Amino acid sequence: MTNRNTVTWNSMISALAKNNKINDARSLFDEMPLRNLVSWNTMIAGYLHNDQVGEALKLFEVMPQRDPFTWTLVITCYTRSREIEKARRVFDGLPQEKRKPACWNAMIAGYLKKGMIEEARRLFDEMPVKDLVSWNSMLACYTQNEEMNMGLKFFVEMGERDVVSWNLMLHGLVQINDMDGALCFFRRIPNPNVVSWVTILSGYAKVGRIVEARGLFDRMPERNVVSWNAMIASYIRNNQVDEAARLFMEMPDRNPASWTAMVNGYVRCGKLDKARELLDQMPYKNVSAQTAMIYGYVQNMRMDEAREIFDGIGSRDVLCWNTMLAGYSQSDRMDEAIQLFKQMNTMNLVTWNTMITGFAQKGQMNEALEILEKMGERNIVSWNSIISGFTQNGLYINALEHFLLMARDGKKPVQSTFASGLSCCANLAALRVGIQIHHLTVKSGYVNDLYVGNALITMYSKCGRISSADQVFNDLDGIDIISWNSLIFGYALNGYGREAIELFQEMEEKGLDPDQVTFVGVLSACSHAGLIDQGLGLFKSMTVEPVAEHYACIVDLLGRAGRLKEAYQLMLGMPDKCNHPGTWGALLGACRVHRNIELGKLAAEKLFELEPRSTSNYVLLSNIQAEAGRWKEVERVRVLMKERGVEKQPGCSWLEAKNGVHSFFSHNSKESNMADICDVLRVLTAHMKNTRYMLDINLFLLDYE
DNA sequence: TATGCGTAGT
Structure with missing residues (x-):
């Protein structure tokens, strides 16, 4: 059957496939006059070489006969498509005599990719005839899974x-960043080849020792x-893209990986147009380079250009789809993300997680949950996205619920899970739950993580346990701004103005530069503690550019002291015309306390403009007018609210007692013992009538109605 | 003369 001619065809097919010209190889395969078993095997191997497992399997289905090579x-x-069970079934179905060592070796390699070292070892021990590739495959299981102690033992045992x-050993040492060990090893290799040189070179680059890497490159016997x-x-790894470009120009011949590396390099340093220029010049564009370009555009919010590249790609891989998907999801364009998703x-886990994150960021938590339900396997990222989504949308109870559901799913919380969970406790003032989570962070070894530590400080602060916050602060190994x-x-927050200022001074003495957030903190501390002069002094001596939040603090501070005119003057002098609701809100609040109707009205009108749907502004103005007995004005504000479709949200508060969180709404409270609670409230109210809270009781009643 | 599998490097 086979003639000399067929052998020639076969070798041409093989050569084309190995040079990534898989389509040309296939054309030849289809055209050839006489195919033998080797032709089929060659074509299948070609598809495997080009990462087209599906096409490879299609050919396998229709081929007329098979041999051990085929199996x-x-x-x-x-194993390439990570379907290890299917691979094993094929393997188990083979009769002994057809199981050549290569067959066993392929199976071991499959276990290696899945990190299933024990399975691999069992197979290795069972093998009747082992060749050197078998030993190397098993060694790779150890070195590529960072089991270098086992690896070394195995290496020594190898005959x-x-x-x-x-x-393999060299690469293992490089992977665990043991460059001293790697160099030692490299020196003892009897006949190092170009792979050995490249491995050690990349190792030095990986740990930032770029000069040594270049030295090795210059000394390489062959390149x-x-x-x-x-x-x-x-x-590129070490941010020297110009040096990389010089080499790229100098090199004798380039392959798609060279082009991809350079496109990627330009993308990483933000030189998108350079990257695009290179991509356009590429002789055979590949999906990796195109995906790098898409990534660049996506990161810079240039979605149209990203889409243009995406649409021009013939065969996209999952990374390419995910990159485009993440682009839409990160830029709040969920409709387009859904389109793409469909x-x-x-898909892989990243695909599903990207969708969850996108929905969560938009506040569409039901949709996010739907994705979580539908996806098969979840990982910690899936859960973190859900939990932080709830947290960022203010749905703290739901977030904590899913903290528990995650544990039931067998996933262990990590830093960001804890940070979200603690943030929920902070916002709910749920001290007990917060303390429980604190214990969990200790148990799981995350207590010294900076993110977790900072979240703990905030949690204890907002729960009123400033001493615990202080203790966490002092116990942390390293602290940041x-x-x-x-x-x-x-x-x-807890009214310790002087202590806040002292802390601020301590921070400056330690040589740390306060940032804008620091000043907001210390100014609001002055405001809450009534430290007018200190606050104004700090404001004047600020080392950072003041922003609206700082003005809001000062307006609040002056407002509390009744210095309303001064506050208003300050606002007029703000660098850009004040459009910050917080600042106007502070002024409005102060006007209510100090009964300044005219200024209050002005502030309110401005606020209606800035946030027309915010209930509290209407209520505040209405209260100011009511206190002055100007009922017509009160009515006008109520009409305004109705016209604009603003509805007053029912008042809500909650507190945490022994057996959970109790929530109270101004209507239809869920609490069963409401009558008892109202009795206690009446007693307290009577008591308050004789105190300085008396001032506000009429307001309380107004809201109560 | 000449072809196909399994292990290492970007």
Whole structure:
């Protein structure tokens, strides 16, 4: 059947496939006059080489006969698509005599990719005939899973070693950043080849030792395109894109990886137009380079250009889809994200998580939950996205519920989970739950994480346990500006103005530069504690550019002292015309306390303009007018509210007692013992009548109605 | 003369 001619066709197909010209290879395969078994195997191997597992399997289905080569190829197909069980079924179905060592080796390699070292070892021990590739495959299981102690033991036990064995060990040492060990090893390799050199070179680049990497590159006895690519990638890794570009121009020949590395390099340093220029010049564009370009556009909010590249890609992989999807999801364009999502036929965990994050950011938590339900396997990122989504949308109880559901799903919280959970407790003033989560962070070893520590400071502060906040602050191994700011805010919130200022001074003495947030904290501390002069002094001596929030603090501070005119004057002098609701809100609040109707009206009108749907502004103005007995004006505000479709939200508060959180709404409270509670309230109200709270009782009654 | 599987590097 086979003639000389068929062999020639076969070798041409193989050569084309190995040079990534898979479509040309297929054309030849279809055209050839006489195919033998080797032709089919060659074509399947070609598809595997080009990462087209689906096409490979299609050919396998229709081929007329099979041999051990074929079976090895099929096992590799399944291990590449991470379907290890299918691979194993094929393997188990083979009769003993057809199980060549390569077949076993392919199976071991499959377990390696899944990190299933024990399974691999069992198979390795069962093998009747082991060749050097078998030993190397097993060694790779150890070195690629950072099991270097086992790896070294195995390496020593190996009767025979080749340069692949040495290179595997070398790569393992590089992966755990043990460059001293790696260099030692490299020096002892009997005949290091270009792979050995590239491995050690990349290792130095990985730990930032770019000069040593370049030294190795210059000393390499032979260089191929991968060596050049590795050096280019090293420069890009270390933010030296110009040096990389120089090498790119110099190199004798380039492959798609060279181009992709450079496109990626320009994208990483923000030179998008350079990246695009290169991409357009690429002789054979590949999906990796195009995806890098899409990523660049997406990160810079240039979605139209990203889409243009995306639409021009013939065969997209899952990374490409996910990059485009993340672009829409991050720029709040969920409708387009959904469209894309529906068109995808291969997805992975990242795909689903991207959708969750997108919905969560838009506040569409029901949609986010729907995705969580539908996805099969979830990871910690899926749960974190849901929990932080609820947190950021103010749905703290739901967030904490899902904290528990996550545990039921068998996933352990990490830093960001704890940060979200603690933030919920802070906002709910749920001290007991907060303390429980604190214990969990200790148990799981995250208590010294800076994010967690800072969240703990805020949690204790907002729950009124300033001493605990202080203790967390002092116990943290390393603190940053956010830790300082959190504690300053904590003191401010709890009325310890002087302590907040002291902390601020301590921070300055330690040589730390306060930022804008620090000043908001310390100014609000002055305001809450009535430290007028200190506050004004600090404001004048601020080392950062004042922003609206600082003005709001000062307006609040002056307002509380009754210095309304001064506050208003300050606002007029703000750099850009004051459009900050918080500042006007502070003024309006002060006008109510000090009964300044004219200024209050002015502030309110401005606020209606800035946030027409905010209930509290209407209520405040209405209260001011009511206190002055100007009922017609009160009526006017109520009509205004109706016209604009603003509805007063029912008042709500909650507190935490032994057995959970109790919430109270001004209507239809869920509490069953409401009658008892009202009795107590009446007693307290009577008591308050004889105190300085008397002033506000009429307001209380007005709201109560 | 000449072809296909499994292990290492960008």
